[in-house]
Amino acid sequence: MTRDKKRKAAVRETQKATGLRYTKAARLTSKPAGDRIGQSFTLQELLSECATFPPAAVDWGWGPEYKCQGPDVFQSKLLGAAIPFGTVLELAGELSREGRGTPLHLEALSPLESAVVSSGGQRRFKLIITQDSVYELCRQARCSYHPENELIPWCRDHLAECDPGVLVETARDWGYAQSEDAGRDPESREGSEGAAVLVRAAVAQGAYPRVVSVLLDACFEPDDMIDEVFWDPKDALAMRQAIDREQLRLGRIAEAEYRRIQKEAGACVACEKEFRYGIDMDVPARYCSPGCTPPPPAVAGPDPWWAASDSDADSD
Ligand SMILES: [Zn+2]
Numbered sequence: 408m409t410r411d412k413k414r415k416a417a418v419r420e421t422q423k424a425t426g427l428r429y430t431k432a433a434r435l436t437s438k439p440a441g442d443r444i445g446q447s448f449t450l451q452e453l454l455s456e457c458a459t460f461p462p463a464a465v466d467w468g469w470g471p472e473y474k475c476q477g478p479d480v481f482q483s484k485l486l487g488a489a490i491p492f493g494t495v496l497e498l499a500g501e502l503s504r505e506g507r508g509t510p511l512h513l514e515a516l517s518p519l520e521s522a523v524v525s526s527g528g529q530r531r532f533k534l535i536i537t538q539d540s541v542y543e544l545c546r547q548a549r550c551s552y553h554p555e556n557e558l559i560p561w562c563r564d565h566l567a568e569c570d571p572g573v574l575v576e577t578a579r580d581w582g583y584a585q586s587e588d589a590g591r592d593p594e595s596r597e598g599s600e601g602a603a604v605l606v607r608a609a610v611a612q613g614a615y616p617r618v619v620s621v622l623l624d625a626c627f628e629p630d631d632m633i634d635e636v637f638w639d640p641k642d643a644l645a646m647r648q649a650i651d652r653e654q655l656r657l658g659r660i661a662e663a664e665y666r667r668i669q670k671e672a673g674a675c676v677a678c679e680k681e682f683r684y685g686i687d688m689d690v691p692a693r694y695c696s697p698g699c700t701p702p703p704p705a706v707a708g709p710d711p712w713w714a715a716s717d718s719d720a721d722s723d
Pocket residue numbers: 545546547550551552561562563564565
């Protein structure tokens with residue numbers, strides 16, 4: 408076979424496996440391994456490779472004293488690297504709600520170690536290559552930390568950078584989930600670390616009053632609903648007492664976080680004057696007063712990193 412014929416055969420093989428159009432398959436085939444970072448593909452395309460590509464033999468570079476064997480892998484053209492069949496299937500499980508058409512974007516790759524993909528610019532996953540496994544990462548591009556939990560999809564640092572509107576909605580979802588898990592028992596809704604993490608992030612953004620109110624209403628019952636929900640006055644009282652205790656706990660956490668942030672900043676980050684006012688939870692803790700607080704961005708635009716990759720995908 409001539410070089411050209413060989414290439415065409417390789418492109419057709421990619422096309423057959425991925426179901427892509429010839430031009431896209433050709434671009435994929437011509438990309439050497441490691442050159443795929445920044446490329447986009449769908450979960451379906453990766454699953455097609457997983458279902459049709461043969462197992463590949465790879466040298467893990469582990470010494471003879473290392474008795475374990477690596478997982479079964481295939482040579483993915485989409486990732487430009489060997490990837491375990493099991494890892495791709497785990498990823499499909501994680502993305503079952505998003506569906507097979509969900510776009511994936513290759514953010515980073517260390518051959519024979521791991522790869523990072525983001526889905527639709529939102530959820531991010533570390534694909535482990537030495538094992539059949541996947542774990543979710545914080546939603547902030549290039550962050551290598553885990554999310555706080557399933558309902559708080561950022562690490563603590565990046566949660567504290569979220570827009571107040573995002574914090575309010577996250578607190579609402581978190582509260583509803585706690586309330587559902589707890590059934591009618593008010594005490595089991597108290598004392599969660601998730602609520603503490605949300606409150607600390609809210610303090611950084613000057614959003615504590617809004618976040619704590621939404622969180623308590625979602626997690627417990629809004630005050631004007633308690634007597635309707637609980638017919639027995641004893642149960643209504645238990646609910647009100649649980650709310651009071653949780654409000655007190657979260658208030659203390661918020662105050663401690665406010666002081667911690669101000670101590671760390673040393674002075675107002677805008678006017679550089681010492682913090683001389685009392686606590687104002689409507690002001691982000693690193694600023695001394697409403698006058699120093701920068702106005703919120705007019706429209707929350709897309710993350711610039713993802714916007715750039717979107718236009719890459721469009722040109723495909
Ligand atoms: Zn993060």
